[in-house]
Amino acid sequence: MTRSRLAIALVGLAAMLMLVPLLWVLALSLKANSELMADTASVFNGRFTLDNYRNLFGNGAVFRWISNSLIVSFGMTAGVLILASLAGYGFARLEFRGREMLFVIVLLGLAVPEQAVIIARHQMFSWLGMHNSYPALILPGLSAPFGVFLMTQYFRAIPKDIDEAALLDGASRFTIFWRLLLPLTIPAQATLGIFTFLHAWNDYWWPLISATNKEMFTLTVGIASTQMNFAQTEGLGFLMAQAVFAGAPMLIVYLFFQKYIVQAVAGAAGR
Amino acid sequence: MAGVQLAEVGKAYGAVTVIERLSLAIPAGEFVVFLGPSGCGKSTLLRMIAGLETVDSGAIHIGDRRVDTLPPGKRGVAMVFQHYALYPHLSVRENMAFGLRNLRVPADEIASRIASAVASLEIEGLLERKPGQLSGGQRQRIAIARAIVKQPELFLLDEPLSNLDAALRVRTRLELAQLHRRLGTTMIFVTHDQVEAMTLADRIVVLNAGGIEQVGTPMEIYLRPRTQFVATFVGAPRINLLPVEVKAGATGNALARLGDGTIIGTEVPFAALPSGGAMLGLRAETVCVTAGDEATTHGTAEIVERLGERTLVHTLLSDGARLVAEDAGVSAVRPGDRIGLAIDAAAAHLFDAAGIGHHREAR
Amino acid sequence: MAAAMRTRGDWRNALFVAPYLLVFVVMLVLPLAMGMWLSTTKSDLFGTERWVGLANFVRLFGDAIFLQTVGNTFVFVLLTVPFLTLAGLGLALVLNRQERWAAVLRTIFFASTVLSVTVVTLVWRLVFLPDGGLLGVTAEALGKTPIAFLNNEKLAMPAIAITTIWWCIGLPMVLFLAALQQVPRDLYEAAALDNASRWTTLTRITLPAIRRTFFLVIIVEVILQFQLFGQAQLMTLGGPNNATRPIVLFIYETGWRQWELGYAAAAAQVLFAMILIAAMIQYRISSRKGVA
Numbered sequence: 001m002t003r004s005r006l007a008i009a010l011v012g013l014a015a016m017l018m019l020v021p022l023l024w025v026l027a028l029s030l031k032a033n034s035e036l037m038a039d040t041a042s043v044f045n046g047r048f049t050l051d052n053y054r055n056l057f058g059n060g061a062v063f064r065w066i067s068n069s070l071i072v073s074f075g076m077t078a079g080v081l082i083l084a085s086l087a088g089y090g091f092a093r094l095e096f097r098g099r100e101m102l103f104v105i106v107l108l109g110l111a112v113p114e115q116a117v118i119i120a121r122h123q124m125f126s127w128l129g130m131h132n133s134y135p136a137l138i139l140p141g142l143s144a145p146f147g148v149f150l151m152t153q154y155f156r157a158i159p160k161d162i163d164e165a166a167l168l169d170g171a172s173r174f175t176i177f178w179r180l181l182l183p184l185t186i187p188a189q190a191t192l193g194i195f196t197f198l199h200a201w202n203d204y205w206w207p208l209i210s211a212t213n214k215e216m217f218t219l220t221v222g223i224a225s226t227q228m229n230f231a232q233t234e235g236l237g238f239l240m241a242q243a244v245f246a247g248a249p250m251l252i253v254y255l256f257f258q259k260y261i262v263q264a265v266a267g268a269a270g271r
Numbered sequence: 272m273a274g275v276q277l278a279e280v281g282k283a284y285g286a287v288t289v290i291e292r293l294s295l296a297i298p299a300g301e302f303v304v305f306l307g308p309s310g311c312g313k314s315t316l317l318r319m320i321a322g323l324e325t326v327d328s329g330a331i332h333i334g335d336r337r338v339d340t341l342p343p344g345k346r347g348v349a350m351v352f353q354h355y356a357l358y359p360h361l362s363v364r365e366n367m368a369f370g371l372r373n374l375r376v377p378a379d380e381i382a383s384r385i386a387s388a389v390a391s392l393e394i395e396g397l398l399e400r401k402p403g404q405l406s407g408g409q410r411q412r413i414a415i416a417r418a419i420v421k422q423p424e425l426f427l428l429d430e431p432l433s434n435l436d437a438a439l440r441v442r443t444r445l446e447l448a449q450l451h452r453r454l455g456t457t458m459i460f461v462t463h464d465q466v467e468a469m470t471l472a473d474r475i476v477v478l479n480a481g482g483i484e485q486v487g488t489p490m491e492i493y494l495r496p497r498t499q500f501v502a503t504f505v506g507a508p509r510i511n512l513l514p515v516e517v518k519a520g521a522t523g524n525a526l527a528r529l530g531d532g533t534i535i536g537t538e539v540p541f542a543a544l545p546s547g548g549a550m551l552g553l554r555a556e557t558v559c560v561t562a563g564d565e566a567t568t569h570g571t572a573e574i575v576e577r578l579g580e581r582t583l584v585h586t587l588l589s590d591g592a593r594l595v596a597e598d599a600g601v602s603a604v605r606p607g608d609r610i611g612l613a614i615d616a617a618a619a620h621l622f623d624a625a626g627i628g629h630h631r632e633a634r
Numbered sequence: 635m636a637a638a639m640r641t642r643g644d645w646r647n648a649l650f651v652a653p654y655l656l657v658f659v660v661m662l663v664l665p666l667a668m669g670m671w672l673s674t675t676k677s678d679l680f681g682t683e684r685w686v687g688l689a690n691f692v693r694l695f696g697d698a699i700f701l702q703t704v705g706n707t708f709v710f711v712l713l714t715v716p717f718l719t720l721a722g723l724g725l726a727l728v729l730n731r732q733e734r735w736a737a738v739l740r741t742i743f744f745a746s747t748v749l750s751v752t753v754v755t756l757v758w759r760l761v762f763l764p765d766g767g768l769l770g771v772t773a774e775a776l777g778k779t780p781i782a783f784l785n786n787e788k789l790a791m792p793a794i795a796i797t798t799i800w801w802c803i804g805l806p807m808v809l810f811l812a813a814l815q816q817v818p819r820d821l822y823e824a825a826a827l828d829n830a831s832r833w834t835t836l837t838r839i840t841l842p843a844i845r846r847t848f849f850l851v852i853i854v855e856v857i858l859q860f861q862l863f864g865q866a867q868l869m870t871l872g873g874p875n876n877a878t879r880p881i882v883l884f885i886y887e888t889g890w891r892q893w894e895l896g897y898a899a900a901a902a903q904v905l906f907a908m909i910l911i912a913a914m915i916q917y918r919i920s921s922r923k924g925v926a
Contacts, residue, residue, distance in 0.1 A: 004728075011728045015742045018800065021757045022746075024768045028760065036766070083654040090650030097644055102651065109662050111913070113861060115882055116906040119889055119899050120665035120672060143661035148654055161356035164323050169370030169421075170344030173647065183360045202750035204864050209890055223752040227759070227868055236766065239756070247753040254748040255741070262744060266808045269854045 022247075029053070029240035036236045052241035062242060064215065065222035066249075071134055072207075072218055073200040076141040080196045081189055083142055088151025088185075089177045093163060103152070109145040114205065122209055132213040141200055146268055147192050154188040155181060194257050195264030201250060219246050272456050273334030273347070273424040274299040275320065280329035280339075282315060289315050291481045292329065297459070297474075299334075302451050305461045306468040307478035308504070313461045314429055316478070320459065321350050321427050333425055344373070349418035350427040354434060355410045357402040357417070364398040367417045381420075388416040391453070392446075408439045415450070426458040432467060444470060465505045469493070477501045495633070499626040502552050508583055510620075511553040511594040517544060517621065524631075525621060527551045530590030533568040537619040538631035545623050552620035552628070553594065559613045560584055560598035566611025570594075572604050586612065672899035683896070690900035700901060702876050703884045704908075706791065710862055710880060713795040714802075715855045721799070722806025722851060727840075729807070730814045740811070744804030751801075751864030758797040759784070759869055784870050787877045794865050794878055801865075802858070806851045813847035814840070849920035856912050860905070881905050 028036065030048040056062055090096070091103050121140055122131075130136045158181060166176045207218045217225065223246045226239060254261055275297040282290040290312050297303050305313040318324040320331055322343030331339040338346045349370075358366050364385060371381045389395055392412045402410055411431060418426060428447075432440045448471055451458055462468055468475050469489045477484040477492065477500075485497040496502035502510045515527040519541040527535045527549070535551060560582075570586040573593075582602040583595055596612050598604055621629045673690055677683035694700050725743060729736045746754070761768040762783040770780035783793040817840065825835050841848075863882040866872055872879030872887070881901065889898030 007724075007728050011725060011739060014725075015739050018742055018746065018803075021761050021768065021800065025757050025760055083657060087651040087654035090647060094647035094650060095644070096648040096651075102655065106655075106658060109658065111910065112662065112666060113857070113906060113909055115861065115885055115902040116669055117662060117665035119885075119895055119902060120668035121661065122889075123668065123672075123895070124665065139657065140661050142654075142657045145658070145662075159354065159356070161352045161354055162358060164321075164343070165350070165352060165356035165417075166358070166369070167323065167343040168321060168348060168350050170373035171369070173650075175373070177650070180358050180361075198748060202748075204751050205886070209886075220750040220752045223750070223756060224864075224868060227752065227756055240760070243753055243756045247749050247757075250748045250750070251745060254745060258741060258744075261748065262808050265747065265805060266812055269805060269809060269850070 025240050025243055029237055029244045031237045033235050033237045052235075052237045053245075055238055056241050056245060061214075061217075061222065062219075062245060065217050065219040068134075068137075068211070068216060069201055069219040072137045073197045075134060075138045076200040077193050077196045079138060079142045080144070080147045081193055084147030084151045084192060085182060085185065085189070086177075087148045088153075088155050089181060091148070091152045092155035093160075093176075093181075094173060106145045106148055109143075110149065118206065118209075121206075125210060131210050132216045136210050137207055137216075137218070138200075140206060141196070141203070144196075147196065150188055150192050150267065151185065154185050158184055190257075190260050191264040191267065194253075194260045195268060198250070198253075198261060198264075222246075272299050274301075274457060275425060275459070276330075276332040277316075277320075278330045278332075280316075280319065280326055280331060282319060282324065282327045289481050290319070293481075293483060294329075295476060295483065295486065297457060299457055300455050302448075302458045302460065302471060302473045304468040304472035304475045305459065305478055306463070306465060306475050306504070307484075308463060310480075311478040312481040313463075313478045317427050317429055317459060317461045320425075321348055322346055347424040348427060349421045349423035349425070350429065351411075351414045351418050351431045353430040355402070355414040357410060357413060359402055362399050362401055363394070363405075363413050366402070366413060367420050370417070370421050384420040384422070385416075388419045391419070391450075392416050407435055408443070411435060411439075411443060415447075419450075419454070423456065426456055428458065428460045430462055431460075432462070432464070440467075447471060465507070469505065475505075477504065479504075495630050496552075496620070496628045498628055499550065499552070499622040502620065502622070502628060506554060508555050508595045511555065511558065512550045512622070513553070513592050513594065515549055515551045515621075517541065517549050525549075525629075527619070527621065529568065529588070530592050531568060531588045532590075533614075535567070535614060535616045535619055537621060538617050539619070539621045539629045540632070543629055544621060545625070547624035549624070550622040552622055553614060554618065555583060555595045555597045556581075557615040557618040558594060558596040559615075560596050560602065560604060561611045561613040563611070565613045567614040567616075569609060569611050570596075572606055572608045572610050575602070575604055575606055577602070584610065586610065669899050669902060672896055673903045674900075675896040676894075677896045686896070690897050691904070693897065694900055694904060699876055699879070700881075700884055703879045703881045706876075706878060707860060707862065707880045709791060710795060710798075711856055711859045713792060714798050714859050715852065717799055718802060718806050718855050719848070719851050721803060723810050723848070725803070725807045726810030726814055727836075730811055740807070743807055746801050747804035749801070752868065754797065754801045755865055755868040758793075758800070762793050762869075785874055787874050790870050790874060790878045794862075794869060797865055797869065798859065798862070802855075806855065809847055809851050809854075810844065813844040817843040846920070849916060853913055853916040856916070857909055860909055860912065881908075 029052055030050070032047070032049050032051055035047070091099060125131050125136050162180060163176055166180055171180070201218075202220055203218070204220050204224070207221045208224065211217055211221060214225075223242060226242060275295075277293055277295040280290060280293045281288070293316070305316060307313045315324055319326050319339070320333075322338070322341065326339040329339075330337055333346060333348070358369065361369065367385050367388065368381050371384065385398075389398065392415060394409065394412050394416060397405065397409060397413070402413065405413065411434075414431070432443055435443060444467060447460075460467070460471060472489055474486060474488055475492050476486050479500050485492060485501045487495075492501060492505055496505065499512070503512070513529055515529055515535070517525045517527050520526040520536060523541055525537050525539045525541040525544055527537055529535065529551070537551075568588065570588045572584050573587050574585040576583040576585075578600070580600050582598040582600060582604065584598055584602070584604050585593065586596050587593055596610075604610055617631060623629065674685060674687055675683045676686045676690070729740050759767070764770045764780040764782040767780075769783070773780040781789065783789045821839055821843065822835065825839050830838070861882055862880040863886065866878050866880050866883050867886065870878045872883050882905065885898050885901045885905070888894050888901060
């Protein structure tokens with residue numbers, strides 16, 4: 001029917017529009033800075049160069065930023081997976097006083113936005129003199145209730161008779177967790193892990209105010225810092241190369257792990 | 272191999288009593304079946320023996336050890352679960368070795384136990400597979416094998432056959448019986464299926480609403496049901512129950528009068544019967560379709576079920592009561608026929624107003 | 635004795651949740667409480683504080699700039715959320731099919747969501763820039779004068795809205811797709827047997843079936859967009875003339891530029907309250923329509 005063909009055509013057009021800004025930036029990154037400074041329309045003149053990228057590799061800052069982002073993102077991901085898995089098992093399978101109440105409190109934490117806690121967090125780390133450090137960048141993210149919520153749901157879904165068979169087999173609670181149940185949660189771990197990684201990598205406000213030292217910039221903050229000066233900069237192409245360099249990793253990860261990322265983001269919203 | 276003693280065992284969830292002060296003694300080596308409808312507490316009782324449910328009152332002994340305060344792993348008990356509960360990501364071999372490793376059994380001992388369990392259950396070749404790759408019947412055998420290698424004092428089986436298809440169920444039933452013959456270990460088997468209970472049990476414990484209705488051998492349960500509940504629960508088709516008036520007969524036995532006026536001369540002593548109403552219990556095989564004049568009463572055949580080895584005739588009596596009668600496998604009866612019924616009065620049971628069963632004197 | 639066995643593993647079991655709870659309390663509960671307390675003090679970075687009760691809040695409600703940021707934020711939410719919701723729904727309806735091209739298009743629409751705000755704003759500044767940006771270059775090529783979107787009081791907010799829509803469209807689309815896939819096939823089959831037209835099927839079967847998700851998307855997007863920060867800070871610095879300053883930027887600048895932590899904390903509490911109220915209103919609406 002033509003009506004649905006029209007809809008599809010519109011959607012196709014919209015998709016192309018979605019790509020245009022990215023293609024524009026890519027094109028700019030492949031142009032010599034001098035040409036762009038003279039006239040930006042020179043993008044269309046067909047003369048491209050990889051100079052900007054070469055300069056990127058020569059300029060150490062971006063790599064420093066990326067390695068900081070990697071450390072922080074992997075660190076936060078590992079931390080969240082460990083804490084949330086342990087807690088998820090505890091809430092889902094073990095009896096202890098106050099379990100229900102504690103779980104509700106954790107769930108209530110889902111409602112707390114970053115703004116309500118960020119000022120105090122900043123103060124705390126100031127008092128401890130811990131700003132501009134990896135722990136400062138990683139620790140706040142470990143408190144997010146989403147991971148615990150997800151892992152608890154997942155553990156709850158595993159049939160209890162496996163635990164019971166293992167109890168009869170003389171296994172300790174930890175053995176049950178570590179050898180029997182945890183391996184069954186791999187899909188949830190993947191989802192949570194990728195979600196946390198993405199969140200840590202793209203985080204802006206907290207690294208902005210905590211990692212104020214240039215050496216500690218994460219990639220996201222670093223890109224912001226270069227944006228501030230670019231009105232004066234002559235390196236438009238260089239700047240664009242940085243942007244491409246910054247955006248590409250996540251896009252590549254996305255293309256590979258699309259299923260998990262989509263699932264994770266949708267799940268987080270559905271909380 | 273050890274026996275099990277339950278002394279005044281009770282359990283409640285909040286205000287709801289699930290098991291009521293239950294006492295039971297199971298001698299070592301016996302194959303006992305806990306039989307009852309859903310919700311009667313049979314699984315709960317089994318799980319209390321296993322240690323998967325807490326005991327609120329009373330004590331449980333396995334052998335001469337008191338176990339109700341011990342964790343499940345320390346009771347010397349192995350369990351076969353309804354849904355097998357195999358560890359999904361471990362191989363079959365790993366599944367069987369898991370419990371033994373936790374008990375620090377030496378590796379060569381583990382290997383030899385696994386080998387003999389594999390041989391007796393005919394599961395060679397499955398050792399390296401994961402449970403997900405096996406059929407339901409295979410998984411069931413692995414679950415049983417996992418229990419065997421632990422060489423427990425007591426086997427607990429929680430409706431292990433309910434997830435199998437009919438043919439597999441029969442086959443596995445036979446294998447379980449053979450297993451018991453071979454190992455001689457005490458076994459407690461939970462089911463709602465009375466055929467399984469009748470065929471496997473040395474003794475059956477019939478449970479209802481958290482209490483024991485009757486404990487006895489299969490034939491005792493069948494021929495001398497202690498209560499109306501037991502009589503209706505065991506036996507297919509269901510026992511016929513007809514409201515009757517009783518009075519004493521010349522021999523001191525009760526005479527039961529059916530709604531259509533027929534007098535059934537039972538062999539139940541009248542003196543034992545409390546006053547009040549009574550129900551007459553007649554198994555279908557004691558009500559035979561007959562053409563001749565031995566007919567005790569007559570009725571109209573409504574539905575005829577031909578099973579092959581016998582025919583069940585659902586009959587309407589003249590007073591509106593219905594009963595199920597039996598005829599030979601090859602039967603000429605058709606729906607709508609007027610038929611004669613020969614009732615074996617000697618085999619009749621009487622159930623008083625409280626549901627207690629009264630039968631003829633035991634021979 | 636049985637009771638003893640039940641509680642025996644008690645504290646040992648709690649050890650599993652203890653590590654997380656420790657972080658939770660220190661990094662979330664404590665700061666939350668501290669923030670509330672801070673909002674009742676007048677303090678600066680040097681730690682000099684005095685308790686002022688509700689004075690900060692009173693000041694906020696008289697602060698013209700703050701009130702403007704509240705208004706800006708509301709405008710922003712109105713500019714983005716309806717479009718995001720409806721466009722997300724539309725995309726999901728069109729792209730909910732097995733074909734390869736649909737999968738490719740879905741990938742494209744979601745891709746922008748994985749980029750960080752700093753990359754996104756960099757890209758879109760290069761679109762909006764009058765001299766050198768994509769729109770500027772196109773305008774010049776067409777012989778028109780380029781518009782300085784980000785410097786225009788009327789157009790800056792819409793420009794940020796467009797950027798945000800480009801960035802965030804993936805999430806509503808994906809949420810609706812998930813919901814559409816949950817609708818049982820046999821509802822559609824029954825409708826086909828009942829001779830329902832495509833429009834009827836859409837309005838009477840599909841849309842009612844995903845009502846819950848519809849409200850979910852709205853709540854989620856409202857809460858997300860209320861927290862607008864990076865795009866405004868990086869693209870317009872809140873200008874021109876506070877036209878694009880959202881609440882969060884106000885908090886940031888009050889806290890880290892003017893070092894008035896107490897005042898900033900108060901603004902943060904107000905934002906928190908607004909978000910909670912919005913979520914509760916949504917919840918009441920959706921449960922009244924018999925959907926929650």
